[in-house]
Amino acid sequence: MSRRELVVLGSASQTPTRHRNHNGYLLRFDTDGVLFDPGEGTQRQMTHAGVAAAELTRICITHFHGDHSLGLSAVLQRLSLDAVPRPVRCHYPASGQEFFERLRYSTVYHERATVVPAPVLADDWTDGPISAHPLDHRIDCFGYRYTEPDGVRMLPDRLAAAGLHGPAISRLQREGSVLVDGRVIRLDEVSERRPGQTVAFVMDTRPCPGALTCARDADLLVAESTFRAADADLATRYGHLTSTDAGRLAAEAGVRKLVLTHFSQRYPYEDADAFGEEAAAVFDGEIQVARDFDVIPLPRRR
Template identity: 35%
Template sequence: MSNLQITFLGTSGGVPTPKRGMPSIAIKWNGEIYLFDCGEGTQRAMMQSKVGYGSINSIFISHLHLDHFLGVFGLIETLHLLQPSPKPISIYAPEYFELINKYKFITLDKIKPRGGLLLQGNDFSISAFTVKHTKNSYGFIFKENDRRKFDEEKAHALGLQGRMFSEIQKKGSLVINGKKILLDDVSWIKPGRKIVYSGDCAPSENLIKVAKDADLLIHESTFANDKEDEAKERMHTTSKQAAMIAKQSNVKKLVLTHISPRYSEEESIKNLLGDAKSVFNNTIVANDGLIVEV
């Protein structure tokens, strides 16, 4: 199984704090880095977290608030200066996001208004989905392909051996010793790992649906529960609301990020976490540099 590692490069919301930078998350998959949002200071955070520039494959921008994309320009310029021939990088962003065309190694792809598939790899995919925030705001799904696993003990007992395993996968069944063996008799589908990133958003039924059975839900938690009215007005989410989404979606783990700078003290962070854990126990509040493996 390939290693799937998530590094939280920036976990503040709106403005940075001494301990939290602007939003950015790096997913490392098979040696490649996929950046989700790229706020101001992301390249420095990458240095501190030892996330290599040269491994960046793609960058995904959730929406066009400056705290989520201002770091793109400095990062690209650094790559341009440090590497004579930078590897190609794709940027997936909402409508109206533009780059000057001096960067020949950059491909800019616009996210369709309703989201959808953005990147299809050999064994994974990345898709966008709409969220309830400003116009053209998106969350993202990183999904490992489902895989078929054999019950080798049962398969051998029924006479399968050698090339028969690949043959039954192609045909769906085989006749062995006069008995028809179905592929489903000796194997099952193991769901691929799934990571969902909410971007900035208010709670919505669509997000609950999209996050269903995810291994990891990374959800914004701009406000504590006592600021629910303000969260609604600004189209954000409280920590308790994020936990309710995690519970309703049946996810395995919830990580809260995009923390308002008003919660700078350790005690206030504990309160955010306490609100969430009262609903969904397997919750943590991200800090800059946090690494989560799925």
């Protein structure tokens, strides 16, 4: 059975705490397993969460600050240790190629897995279901968007009225039309559009157009919320969002569900719900304040 869910492997920002590991997020989307921003300790967090290296099909690095990338070395070595048989594509800012190579070969190991570097070369770059959008941080940083193509939903009552059943339905889906009793039946006569689902991942950034483009109409938006609203000056200075900024981004983008994460160590773990309350003041959709090892299902289709 296919799964569509986000596994939170870590939800801290620059400094991990007793309750929060550095960043790490796995998107399970049917047969895809996309690992976003593996910070230090991600391999261990994967073990605790029951995430196997063999699940990974892609790794996406938003930028090369340590809390978003130091775990990449161990994850890549784990792919080889487990002899993962399928290629794993790695996305990261092209300007950080040197850092990618350093992390990939930081120690000696027997490289058995196939790792395919696929750096982000330009704004609004696309590779299969993944697109990247420039953010406003202190170094090159990109938000990522996972988009499922639109499909079709067959309508049983129309199929029955058209006299379609069994192999003829499969042929109709494959070829776009079939001949039934001398009449051509087109696919659009017996089906309707099924919108694809979208997950957006916006990490370290000030509010900017790229973040809005990345998050537009997402079913699930994972957004950094490093600072509380009272520390908005710090957020601006260091290139981050506040909880209010994240809520406003979700509202302006028409997001269905917002996951807040990447919390500064300055705030007590016990007060985490306050981030959600601040975001809720400007966004009336569903909000979840991330905690390590949360498993968050994607919302049902629109």
